[in-house]
Amino acid sequence: MKNTLSQLTRSHLFWPCVTLVLLCLANVYFNPGFFDIEVKDGHLYGSVIDILNRAAPLMLIAMGMTLVIATRGIDISVGATVAIAGAVVAALIGGSLVIKDGVQTYVSNVPMPLAIVAALAVALLCGLWNGLLVAGAGMQPIVATLILMVAGRGVAQLITEGQIVTVYYEPFFFIGNGFIFGIPVSLYIVAVVLAVLLLLTKRTALGLFIESVGINPVASRFSGISARALVFWVYAFCAVTAGIAALIITSNVKSADANNAGLLLELDAILAVALGGTSLAGGRFYLIGTLIGALIIQTLTYAIYSLGVPPEINMVVKAIVVFGVCLIQSPALRDLLMKHAFRTGGTA
Amino acid sequence: MKPTPVLVMQDICKSFPGVKALTDARLRLFPGEVHALMGQNGAGKSTLIKVLTGVESPDSGQILLKDQPIRPESVDDAQKLGISTVFQEVNLCPNLSVAENIFIGRFPMRGLAIDWKAIERDARKALLALNIDIDVTRTLSEFPVAIQQMVAIARALSTEAQVLILDEPTSSLDEDEVERLFDALRELKRKGIAILFVTHFLDQTYAISDRITVLRNGEFIGEYPAAELGRLELINTMVGRDIDEAGQAAKSASSADRPTDRPFISVQGLGAAGRMHPIDLDIYQGQVLGLGGLLGSGRTETARMLFGIDRAESGTIAIDGAPVRLNSPRKAVRQGIAFCPEDRKTEGIVADLSIRENIILALQARRGIFRYLPKRVQTAMADEYIKQLGIRTPDAEKPIGQLSGGNQQKALLARWLATEPKMLILDEPTRGIDIAAKLEIMDLVKTQCRKGLAILFISSEMSEVLRVSDRIAVLRDRQKVGEIDGKAADEQSVFRMIAGAEA
Ligand SMILES: Nc1ncnc2c1ncn2[C@@H]1O[C@H](COP(=O)(O)OP(=O)(O)OP(=O)(O)O)[C@@H](O)[C@H]1O
Ligand SMILES: [Mg+2]
Numbered sequence: 001m002k003n004t005l006s007q008l009t010r011s012h013l014f015w016p017c018v019t020l021v022l023l024c025l026a027n028v029y030f031n032p033g034f035f036d037i038e039v040k041d042g043h044l045y046g047s048v049i050d051i052l053n054r055a056a057p058l059m060l061i062a063m064g065m066t067l068v069i070a071t072r073g074i075d076i077s078v079g080a081t082v083a084i085a086g087a088v089v090a091a092l093i094g095g096s097l098v099i100k101d102g103v104q105t106y107v108s109n110v111p112m113p114l115a116i117v118a119a120l121a122v123a124l125l126c127g128l129w130n131g132l133l134v135a136g137a138g139m140q141p142i143v144a145t146l147i148l149m150v151a152g153r154g155v156a157q158l159i160t161e162g163q164i165v166t167v168y169y170e171p172f173f174f175i176g177n178g179f180i181f182g183i184p185v186s187l188y189i190v191a192v193v194l195a196v197l198l199l200l201t202k203r204t205a206l207g208l209f210i211e212s213v214g215i216n217p218v219a220s221r222f223s224g225i226s227a228r229a230l231v232f233w234v235y236a237f238c239a240v241t242a243g244i245a246a247l248i249i250t251s252n253v254k255s256a257d258a259n260n261a262g263l264l265l266e267l268d269a270i271l272a273v274a275l276g277g278t279s280l281a282g283g284r285f286y287l288i289g290t291l292i293g294a295l296i297i298q299t300l301t302y303a304i305y306s307l308g309v310p311p312e313i314n315m316v317v318k319a320i321v322v323f324g325v326c327l328i329q330s331p332a333l334r335d336l337l338m339k340h341a342f343r344t345g346g347t348a
Numbered sequence: 349m350k351p352t353p354v355l356v357m358q359d360i361c362k363s364f365p366g367v368k369a370l371t372d373a374r375l376r377l378f379p380g381e382v383h384a385l386m387g388q389n390g391a392g393k394s395t396l397i398k399v400l401t402g403v404e405s406p407d408s409g410q411i412l413l414k415d416q417p418i419r420p421e422s423v424d425d426a427q428k429l430g431i432s433t434v435f436q437e438v439n440l441c442p443n444l445s446v447a448e449n450i451f452i453g454r455f456p457m458r459g460l461a462i463d464w465k466a467i468e469r470d471a472r473k474a475l476l477a478l479n480i481d482i483d484v485t486r487t488l489s490e491f492p493v494a495i496q497q498m499v500a501i502a503r504a505l506s507t508e509a510q511v512l513i514l515d516e517p518t519s520s521l522d523e524d525e526v527e528r529l530f531d532a533l534r535e536l537k538r539k540g541i542a543i544l545f546v547t548h549f550l551d552q553t554y555a556i557s558d559r560i561t562v563l564r565n566g567e568f569i570g571e572y573p574a575a576e577l578g579r580l581e582l583i584n585t586m587v588g589r590d591i592d593e594a595g596q597a598a599k600s601a602s603s604a605d606r607p608t609d610r611p612f613i614s615v616q617g618l619g620a621a622g623r624m625h626p627i628d629l630d631i632y633q634g635q636v637l638g639l640g641g642l643l644g645s646g647r648t649e650t651a652r653m654l655f656g657i658d659r660a661e662s663g664t665i666a667i668d669g670a671p672v673r674l675n676s677p678r679k680a681v682r683q684g685i686a687f688c689p690e691d692r693k694t695e696g697i698v699a700d701l702s703i704r705e706n707i708i709l710a711l712q713a714r715r716g717i718f719r720y721l722p723k724r725v726q727t728a729m730a731d732e733y734i735k736q737l738g739i740r741t742p743d744a745e746k747p748i749g750q751l752s753g754g755n756q757q758k759a760l761l762a763r764w765l766a767t768e769p770k771m772l773i774l775d776e777p778t779r780g781i782d783i784a785a786k787l788e789i790m791d792l793v794k795t796q797c798r799k800g801l802a803i804l805f806i807s808s809e810m811s812e813v814l815r816v817s818d819r820i821a822v823l824r825d826r827q828k829v830g831e832i833d834g835k836a837a838d839e840q841s842v843f844r845m846i847a848g849a850e851a
Contacts, residue, residue: 205712205720208705216698222657222689223763224681224713283700 012277012284016292019275019325023299031306043179047302055298056186057082057245059291060193061265062272064241066290067197067234069273070214072282073134073141075235078242078269080152081126082262085246087159089119090256095169108169116247123243124236126152131235135228145235149266156258166255176252186248190291193241197287207285210234214282268297275325296325352415354379354542355400355431355511360409362395362566364750366742369395370406374568375561377511377542382533384553384574385546387563387586388782389754390740393546394436396563397515401426401433413511424453432509434500436516436546436753436780437693442489447471449488450503474502479528493520493691494643494808498529505532512536513544516753518552519779520690522643522808530556548754548782549809550579564588587784610669612771612802613685615654618663624649625827626663631771636793636803638817638834640810640842646826647806648690651773654804655687656680681714684770688760688777690806692753696760699749703741703759704730706748711766733762737792738785753780761789771802778812790816810839822846 027034027047037046061078068075092115093108108115126148133144167173178185201207212220213227221227242262250256274280275296276289300321304314327333355377362370370392377383385393398404400411402420411418413429420426423433440449450471455462471484480498488496501517518526533543533556547553553560553574560577562569562585569585577585611630619626624646631637639647652658654665656674665672667683674680677687689695698706707730708721715721721729730744737758741751748759757780764772774793778786793816797803807813813820817834822845830845 203720205715205717208701208709208712209717212698212701212705212709215700216694218695219698220709220713222655222677222687222695223710224678225709226676226678 012286013289013292015328016276016289016296019328020292020296020299023296023303027299027303027306030303039182042182044182047306049184051295051298051302053184053186054302055294056184056190057248057262058265058268058272058298059190059294060241060245060248061238062269062276062290062294063193063197063287064238065266065269066273066276066278066285066287067210068141068238069270069278069280070210070282070285071231071234072214072217073231073235074270074280075130075145075238076142076266076270077126077130077145077148077152078238078245079262079265080149080156081123081239081242082246082249082265083153083156083256083258084126084159085119085123085243086250086256086261087156087165087258088122089115089172089247090165090167090250091159092118093167093169093172094165095167095172097168106168106170108172112169112172119247120240120243123239123246125239126242127236127239128232130239131232134235135232153258156256156261160256160258162258164255164257167250168254172251173254174251176248176250186252189244189248193244194287194291201287211283211285214285268294271322272297351378353377354414356410356412357396357400358410358412360396360399360411361407362392362399362404363407366746368566370399370566372568373409373563373566374571375400375544376571377544378559379510379542380537380540381558382537382543382545382556384557384560385544385563386553386560386582389758389780389785390752391563391586391782392566393563394515394752395566397433397435397513397544397546401431401513427507427509430508430510431513432504432507432511433513434497434504434515434517436519438493438496438500440488440496440500440503442487442694444488445485446475446482446488446491446499447484449499450474450484450506454507470506471502474506475499477505478502478525478532492644492648494522494525497521498525501529501532505536509541511542511544515546516548516780517545518547518549520776520808523810525643526552548780548786550582550783553582554579562586583783586782612668613654614666614669616664616666618650618653618660618665620649620653620658620661623658623826624653624660625825627823627828629821629828631802631804633770633800633802634797635818636797636805636816636834638813638820639804639806639823640813640820641823641846643808644826645823645846647823648775649826650823651687651775651804651806654680655685655773657687678713681710681767684767685773686710686764686767686769686771687773688764688775690775690779692756692760692779697748697756700747702745703734703739703748703751704744706759707733707744707762707766710763714767729766730762733759733766737762738788754782754785757781758785758789761792765796769801771804772796773804773806775806776808777805778807778809786812810842814839814842 034047037044037049065075065078092110093112095106095108097104098107130145130148133139134141175185180188209225209230212225213230217227249261272293273290275293276286278285278289300318304317309317353376357375360370360373373392373396375396387393395404399406402422402425418429420429441452444452447468451467456466457463468484475482475484478498478501482495488499497517497520504512518529536543545557557574559571560574560582561571564586612633613631615627615629617626617628627650639650641647649658653660656676656679659675665674672683698709704726708726712721727744734741734744739755739758741755748756751759761777778789781789793803805813805816814834814837819831820834820837820842821831822829822842824846832841832845
């Protein structure tokens with residue numbers, strides 16, 4: 001019994017899960033209906049669904065970020081990439097409601113699939129740029145991605161011509177607001193990306209190579225792994241996840257705001273990765289942990305809003321909770337507490 | 349009159365998950381003695397030292413320093429108590445300068461400012477005492493492992509200590525440097541300092557130590573005056589069974605030399621300005637080519653160029669007669685070349701990955717991302733090599749970083765054998781490997797060689813080079829000065845050749 005328990009606590013998912021459960025319980029305490037799910041018009045509604053739905057963009061980006069961090073890197077430009085990709089897709093679709101032959105139809109500036117592909121391609125381009133700087137030119141990841149972080153919003157402004165671009169094209173809203181079999185579309189997107197990633201990292205050598213490069217790049221190179229190419233593509237992939245997130249966000253709010261879309265998302269993504277148990281020093285990574293990390297952040301945000309914490313101080317509250325969460329997850333602190341508990345309570 | 353020990357360790361026990369590293373281990377150090385701590389790979393030598401220096405805390409047991417019980421919590425603590433240590437894996441800061449590394453944590457101050465002048469001056473002095481004359485303001489990582497090891501030693505020597513601990517300090521040093529180190533140790537001995545010394549070189553044990561403590565499987569086996577314990581007895585005590593060093597050696601020396609008509613790899617005028625003068629080498633399948641030479645003679649540089657780590661600026665390489673360009677390790681691996689680097693911590697092991705993952709890493713890299721070896725195959729492969737090379741571990745899923753130094757080295761060898769290479773470059777392959785395992789590994793190298801593997805063998809132990817090599821290329825000052833037949837050569841002839849061009 002003690003053995004299985006200690007095995008459980010040693011699992012890397014244990015502490016993130018405990019944290020999430022605690023946060024949910026806190027939510028239930030303040031809002032007994034937290035776990036209620038209703039079916040309305042064949043769609044699932046409820047706080048939990050809402051949290052999942054809203055967490056989708058963060059989950060996507062955090063998955064990309066997980067791989068980047070696993071290679072000892074970091075990408076602080078994902079927020080800017082969201083702004084750019086969002087601007088591209090909004091500007092290309094635009095859309096208006098016209099009456100054609102007596103029926104109302106939505107028309108877009110360019111066909112929607114084309115706009116989506118273009119947005120993803122632009123995001124990919126952002127990632128290739130980062131990859132080039134980090135893997136090609138050997139720049140420090142934080143400095144290399146800082147460039148795009150700063151310049152990216154400017155680029156997005158150019159695309160939107162300094163305006164908030166509103167989208168009037170109903171079919172596009174499906175991505176961020178639609179449901180399939182009662183479940184939000186965005187969750188399907190997360191599931192697909194997750195499935196692809198799990199497949200790639202568990203069923204091919206990709207996971208092994210990423211971890212190896214993150215732990216010891218020199219030894220990895222000396223073993224014949226093309227560490228640079230790997231790092232390059234990881235940045236590219238991370239930006240694409242930001243592109244996908246941009247589609248969901250833009251569709252959800254039906255507009256693109258170059259200044260505010262994806263603002264501070266990079267920090268949440270990094271936090272999600274850390275909460276999920278992946279070390280920021282690189283190496284072993286945990287995709288599922290990251291997803292739980294993202295959910296922790298979203299649940300926390302939800303709790304803060306539903307408690308009606310004044311907006312001026314909600315960042316402070318969030319910071320305090322995050323601090324607490326990090327403490328719970330710190331092995332050093334846990335050891336200390338354990339030792340103390342054993343010493344005072346005798347052998348348990 | 350019985351002298352009292354300055355340091356006593358009693359009944360030390362230490363377990364790691366799945367491993368009992370120390371069971372009732374004991375140690376006594378007297379002032380003014382050099383004490384050798386001997387044992388096979390994984391016997392628990394480093395762990396005992398880590399317990400003593402506060403890196404690991406013991407599960408039970410007692411440490412007495414001058415009859416006072418102590419319990420250091422960190423290396424710093426131990427240092428303050430007068431216990432100064434050079435660890436097995438050089439743990440300096442590669443990005444700092446040599447001088448900073450020597451004085452880090454105890455910078456001399458002048459008023460409120462660090463006295464950089466004094467640091468540089470004293471660092472130079474500390475190194476000159478070991479007869480090393482280098483620019484101490486340069487970054488540590490610019491220097492080869494041997495120099496880094498000397499820097500670590502200089503750092504430990506320059507502190508005021510009553511107990512000095514050296515865990516395999518000589519593993520990458522050549523004979524000259526070892527002699528210099530020993531001179532320094534004798535000096536400290538005269539001053540009454542107690543020195544604990546770990547090595548796998550029996551010659552060194554007998555050259556410097558007064559007494560010997562033997563550990564086996566984490567247990568204390570005995571404490572003997574060095575003069576009263578014969579070489580063979582010592583080996584047998586360490587291993588726990590009878591081993592005939594000379595017999596083993598003779599057996600491995602008698603491998604058939606079967607030169608093929610065409611070299612596997614033929615190197616013409618390979619060189620790079622400032623790093624290596626153009627060099628010609630032919631390496632045949634089924635043969636061991638030894639590289640003889642002193643530290644800094646260009647042995648490692650040659651190996652690195654052959655493996656595509658450092659780009660050669662001139663010269664050609666032909667494999668099986670066809671010209672190739674080797675400008676990355678990846679390409680070299682594809683050509684069937686394997687390379688065990690000399691610095692296993694930074695260039696070899698991927699510490700947090702399991703032994704299994706480390707063993708299959710090169711093979712998987714060669715297969716590419718998509719032809720992933722099924723876990724079942726990986727495990728079978730890892731288990732097989734663990735058995736074949738005698739890697740001491742409870743299972744293949746332990747992180748390789750937790751293995752003892754010598755066992756890490758064996759796992760790295762396994763990594764390359766798993767790729768079934770055509771040529772194997774071994775740069776100090778027996779570094780930190782115990783005497784029994786050394787013989788086993790040399791045997792293995794010979795067996796592989798007889799199966800048609802071409803081997804380039806580098807070692808700072810000349811006797812080892814002589815023992816395995818069919819031919820020896822002698823290097824001096826980054827230049828090849830000649831080649832001799834390994835069977836006919838002895839240490840004298842090689843050293844004459846090394847010195848020859850000078851005379
Ligand atoms: N941090 C650790 N976690 C788990 N096991 C460990 C750890 N450190 C050492 N061990 C195990 O303890 C045993 C003793 O290791 P130790 O490093 O003391 O050997 P050693 O005598 O120094 O060997 P070598 O000559 O190879 O350096 C080994 O089996 C090793 O795998
Ligand atoms: Mg050791």
